[in-house]
Amino acid sequence: MRGAVLVLVAVLVCTVVVCRPASAFIDGLLPNGNFEYGPKATEMKGTVVTGKYAIPRWEISGYVEYIKSGQKQGDMLLVVPEGAFAVRLGNEASIKQRLKVVKGMYYSITFSAARTCAQEERLNISVAPDWGVLPMQTLYSSNGWDSYAWAFQAEYGEVEILIHNPGVEEDPACGPLIDSVAIRALYPPRATNRNLLKNGDFEEGPYIFPNTSWGVLIPPNIEDDHSPLPGWMVESLKAVKYIDSGHFSVPQGTRAIELVAGKESAIAQVARTIPGKTYILSFAVGDASNSCEGSMVVEAFAGRDTIKVPYESKGKGGFKRAILRFVAASTRTRIMFYSTFYTMRSDDFSSLCGPVLDDVRLLSLRKP
Secondary structure, eight states: OHHHHHHHHHHHHHHHTTOOOOOSSOSEEOTTTTOOSOOOGGGEETTEEOOTTOSTTOEEESSEEEEETTOEETTEEOOOSSSSEEEEEOTTOEEEEEEEOOTTOEEEEEEEEEOOSOTTOEEEEEETTEEEEEEOSSOOSTTSEEEEEEEEEOSSSEEEEEEEOOOOOSSTTOOOEEEEEEEEEEOOOOOBTTBSSTTTTOOSOOOOOTTOSSOEEEOOGGGOSBOSSTTOEEOSSSOEEEEETTTSOOSSSSEEEEOOSGGGOEEEEEEEOOTTOEEEEEEEEEOOSSSOEEEEEEEEEETTEEEEEEEEEESSOOEEEEEEEEEOOSSEEEEEEEESSOEEETTEEEEEEOOEEEEEEEEEOOOO
């Protein structure tokens, strides 16, 4: 009888709170995702890894180096963001790992990468049949390391995550450093009668490493078939930054978006609307408390209507709320946001920053 009561309680809980299905892994680093377990000395030639399976839990191909933090490349000191080791992918080199997942589920991969040589470095990332190309021309943090997110939908119960450097340089070792590869299951939220936009609070998104303070870059939609930020598209040439309240000032909840590349960094979502009906789009604009100072402007669009929201930032946190009232012209209305200006951190003129966007809500206005 007691067991039946417990089952009934569990069913009731799942009715009130959406129960997530059991997954084959725990969100976070992949096995040896930070490469702290390295090859044996007999499977290395200098820094080059010679064994295909020499790095535990990974399979490598091509010119792959095992890099220790503090190692020098000429006059440049190689820094590792997490732990003591990372890998470097030379010409046409790749690393891959097989992982059990839930078929049909959406997942986001987060990994840290640093450019070491060429200005045009890029990375291919794939989970068959999905793949994407992540450009690394723009550095968003001054320490040289950025974390990137990329999403996919699992078509099989076991997938192969592959990160590949397609570059062909004169120096075969010239390629990006890779560290801290993690994964997170995504549960795309739905629009409700309290908010016609999905994931308007940005709480659902990619894994953020707890020991890093530079957020996660979400690439443009043209490079990612499935957005790591459920509900939203990155409709721009540059990425937007996903930030957390553990390292930044966030207006509401624990996650937000920082628009770090001016008009080249925009996010959008298409909402269902009724032609002729009046709607209210509300949102919060602020700064991340990351020394991003000065005059900022966030431009919001709802179909053909627009509003410019100025925000004078002291770089110490804070926000203001804004409202755009509009009449829908069609059954679908595109909601879009971008920052008018480029901004650099006052304490670090090589790090891009920008206004923070959060708590985006769309509601229909009832007639009196």
